[in-house]
Amino acid sequence: MLKLKQYSITFFIAVGLVGIWVYITSFTSWVNPVIFPPVSKIIDAFVKGFPDLLKGFVSSMGLLVPAIFLSLVLGIGGGLFFGLHQKSREILSPFFHTFSPLPPTLFIPYAIALLPTFKLASIFILFIGAFWPIFLGTIQGIALIDNHYWDNTKTLGIKGKDFIFKVVLPASAPYILSGTGTALILSFIVLMMAEMFGAQSGMGHFVQYYTDFSQYDYVLAGIIFNSIIILAIIVAFEKIKKRILFWMNLKSE
Amino acid sequence: MKLLKKRKWLMGSFIAASLLALSACGAADNSTGDTKEANHAGQKSGDSKYHIRVGYLKANGAPLADIADYEGFFKKENLDVEFVPFNSSTDGVNALQSNKIDVGLTFGTTTPLAFIAQGADLDIVGGHMEGGHPVYIPKEDIGKYKSFADFKGKTIGVVPLGVPDVVFKSALKKAGVDLEKDVKFVEFKTVANLIDAAGARKVDIAFGNSGFLSKAKSLGLEPFAWSNDVQPGHVCCRAVTRGDISKTDSVAYKKFLKGLIQAERVKQDSPETALKASKERIKLDDKTVNEIVNEKHLVNSADPSKKQVVKLWDEMKQLGYLKDGANVDLNKHFNLKFYEEALNELIKENPDDDYYKKILERYKQQNL
Numbered sequence: 001m002l003k004l005k006q007y008s009i010t011f012f013i014a015v016g017l018v019g020i021w022v023y024i025t026s027f028t029s030w031v032n033p034v035i036f037p038p039v040s041k042i043i044d045a046f047v048k049g050f051p052d053l054l055k056g057f058v059s060s061m062g063l064l065v066p067a068i069f070l071s072l073v074l075g076i077g078g079g080l081f082f083g084l085h086q087k088s089r090e091i092l093s094p095f096f097h098t099f100s101p102l103p104p105t106l107f108i109p110y111a112i113a114l115l116p117t118f119k120l121a122s123i124f125i126l127f128i129g130a131f132w133p134i135f136l137g138t139i140q141g142i143a144l145i146d147n148h149y150w151d152n153t154k155t156l157g158i159k160g161k162d163f164i165f166k167v168v169l170p171a172s173a174p175y176i177l178s179g180t181g182t183a184l185i186l187s188f189i190v191l192m193m194a195e196m197f198g199a200q201s202g203m204g205h206f207v208q209y210y211t212d213f214s215q216y217d218y219v220l221a222g223i224i225f226n227s228i229i230i231l232a233i234i235v236a237f238e239k240i241k242k243r244i245l246f247w248m249n250l251k252s253e
Numbered sequence: 254m255k256l257l258k259k260r261k262w263l264m265g266s267f268i269a270a271s272l273l274a275l276s277a278c279g280a281a282d283n284s285t286g287d288t289k290e291a292n293h294a295g296q297k298s299g300d301s302k303y304h305i306r307v308g309y310l311k312a313n314g315a316p317l318a319d320i321a322d323y324e325g326f327f328k329k330e331n332l333d334v335e336f337v338p339f340n341s342s343t344d345g346v347n348a349l350q351s352n353k354i355d356v357g358l359t360f361g362t363t364t365p366l367a368f369i370a371q372g373a374d375l376d377i378v379g380g381h382m383e384g385g386h387p388v389y390i391p392k393e394d395i396g397k398y399k400s401f402a403d404f405k406g407k408t409i410g411v412v413p414l415g416v417p418d419v420v421f422k423s424a425l426k427k428a429g430v431d432l433e434k435d436v437k438f439v440e441f442k443t444v445a446n447l448i449d450a451a452g453a454r455k456v457d458i459a460f461g462n463s464g465f466l467s468k469a470k471s472l473g474l475e476p477f478a479w480s481n482d483v484q485p486g487h488v489c490c491r492a493v494t495r496g497d498i499s500k501t502d503s504v505a506y507k508k509f510l511k512g513l514i515q516a517e518r519v520k521q522d523s524p525e526t527a528l529k530a531s532k533e534r535i536k537l538d539d540k541t542v543n544e545i546v547n548e549k550h551l552v553n554s555a556d557p558s559k560k561q562v563v564k565l566w567d568e569m570k571q572l573g574y575l576k577d578g579a580n581v582d583l584n585k586h587f588n589l590k591f592y593e594e595a596l597n598e599l600i601k602e603n604p605d606d607d608y609y610k611k612i613l614e615r616y617k618q619q620n621l
Contacts, residue, residue: 032452032453032472034452034468034471034472035449035452035453052536108344108347109343109344109347112344112347112348112351112353113347113350113351113353114351118337118348118353196339196340196341196344197338197339197340197341197344197345197348198337198338198339198348199338200338208340209311209536211443211445212311212312212340212443212444212445213312213445213464213465213468213537213541214445214448214449214465214468215537215541
C-alpha cells in the first residue's frame with residue numbers, strides 16, 4: 001500500500017514534467033520549436049520510429065549481453081585474483097589507476113584495427129566501459145571483508161572452491177553488485193559510442209543518427225524508448241541484487 | 254532451499270542467454286555491417302562474383318553508390334557491394350587502413366588528406382561530391398555583409414578540418430581578413446551542433462555543410478554564400494582506397510567506379526530516381542532526403558578531380574593544417590587507373606553515346 005502511494009508520487013512528478021514541456025513548447029514562444037519539439041511531434045516520431053527502435057533494441061542487446069557477461073567473468077575473476085594477491089595488486093595498481101578513467105572512445109581506432117569484425121569491436125568498447133567498475137568493485141569488496149571472516153575461515157580450515165564461493169564471494173558481493181550496477185548504467189552511455197561505426201541499427205545508433213541531422217523529435221523519442229528499457233533493466237537488476245543479498249535485508253526495490 | 258534453487262535457475266538462465274549472445278557474435282549480422290564471406294575487395298573463392306566493402310558517413314549518405322545499386326549497375330557488373338556506415342570520418346579512414354573496408358566514399362577530402370600527410374598509404378581513386386556548402390547568417394543580418402571582408406570582428410562557428418572550414422577560411426584570407434586577429438572562431442564537433450548554435454545566435458556566422466538547409470532556415474538562418482561561388486569546382490568527398498591493391502582485387506574497384514560513373518548520369522537526368530535510391534539508406538522524410546541528395550549547389554561527380562584536390566591540399570598547408578605533411582608528395586597518392594579503365598570500358602560498350610566521351614574530356618581537363 002505504501003509502495004503504491006510512493007509510486008503514485010513518482011507518477012505525478014513525471015506527469016508534471018511532461019505538463020511543463022507541453023506548456024512551454026505549445027503555449028509559449030520561449031524556446032525554439034526545432035530544438036524543443038512539441039509532445040505531439042515526439043509521439044508521432046515515437047510511433048513512426050517504433051519498428052526501428054525495436055530492431056535497435058535487439059541489435060543493442062546483441063552487443064550489451066556478451067559485453068556485460070565478459071565483464072562479469074573477467075571483472076569478478078580478475079578482481080578475485082588481485083583482491084587475494086596483495087603483491088600482484090600493488091605491482092599492477094598503477095596500471096589500473098591509469099587505464100580505468102580513460103574514456104572508451106579512445107580505444108575505437110585500436111578496436112577497429114585489431115578485432116576482425118565491427119561487431120566484436122563494438123562489444124570490446126562496451127566491455128571496456130563495463131569491466132572497470134566490476135573489477136575494481138570486486139577488489140574493494142575483498143579488501144573490506146571483515147577480519148572475523150578471515151579468522152573463522154582459518155579456524156574451520158576452509159580452502160579452495162569453498163573458500164572462494166562460500167566465503168570470499170558472498171562477503172564481497174555487496175561491492176561486486178554495486179560495481180555491476182554502475183557498469184550497467186555506464187554501458188548504456190558507452191552504447192552511443194559503440195554504435196558509431198559499422199552499425200545499421202541500435203538504441204544508441206538511433207539517437208546518434210537523428211542527432212546528426214538535428215531531428216530532435218526522433219532524438220527525444222529514442223531517448224524515451226532507451227529510458228524505458230534502462231529503467232526496466234535497472235529494476236530487474238535491483239530485484240536480482242536483493243535476492244542475492246537476501247541476508248542484508250535491503251530496502252531498495 | 255527453495256530460494257537457493259531459484260537463484261541457481263536465475264544464474265543458469267543468465268549464463269545461457271550470454272552464451273547464446275556470444276555465439277551469435279560469430280555469426281554474420283548485417284545490422285553491424287560484418288562481412289559475410291570475402292574479407293577484402295575482389296573475387297570470392299569458387300564464385301564468379303566480385304565483392305567490395307564501401308564505407309560511408311551517415312550524415313552524407315552515399316548518393317551515387319545508392320543510385321548505382323538501385324539501378325542495378327553493380328549487379329550488371331557482377332559486383333556485390335556491402336555498405337558500412339560510420340559516424341566519424343576518422344573512424345572510417347582507420348577502418349580503411351586496417352582493411353575492414355575497401356573504399357571510403359563519403360569521408361570528405363580533408364580527413365583522408367590529413368591521414369596522407371601523416372604518412373598513411375592511401376590513394377584517391379575517384380570522386381563523389383563537389384561544392385554544396387553554405388555560409389549561414391541570421392536572416393536579420395541580411396544586407397549587413399557585402400563580402401567576406403565584412404566578417405571582421407565577428408564570431409564564426411566552424412567544424413574544424415572540414416572542407417567548408419578550409420574553403421571559407423581560405424576565402425577570408427583572400428579577402429584580407431587576418432584569421433588570428435580579425436575574427437574569432439568557435440569550433441564544434443558536428444554540423445548539427447554548429448547549426449543549432451547559429452540558430453540560438455551564439456555565433457554570428459556559421460561555415461555550414463550541405464544537407465541542413467531547411468533545418469537552418471527553420472532556425473532563422475539564411476545562406477550568405479555557397480562554396481561553389483567562392484571556389485568553383487572545389488572538391489568534397491573523394492573515393493579513397495588503400496595503396497596496396499593487388500591486381501586481382503583491382504577488378505572490383507574498376508567495376509565499382511563504372512557503377513558510379515553511370516550513376517552520375519542518372520543523378521543529372523533524373524533527380525527523382527536519386528531521391529528514391531537514397532530513401533532506402535537515409536531514414537528521413539522525403540523533403541530532407543531530397544535536400545541532402547538533390548540540393549542544386551551540390552554536384553555529384555565520380556571524377557577524381559586531381560587538380561582541385563591538389564588545390565585543397567595547398568590551402569590546407571597554408572592554413573597550417575598539414576605541418577607534418579610538408580614533405581609528402583601528394584602526386585603519389587592518386588591512382589587514376591581504375592577510373593580510366595572504367596571510363597574506357599563504358600566508351601567501348603557504348604560507341605554511339607557521346608556522353609562518356611564528354612566525361613573523358615572532363616577527366617583530361619580536371620586531372621591530366
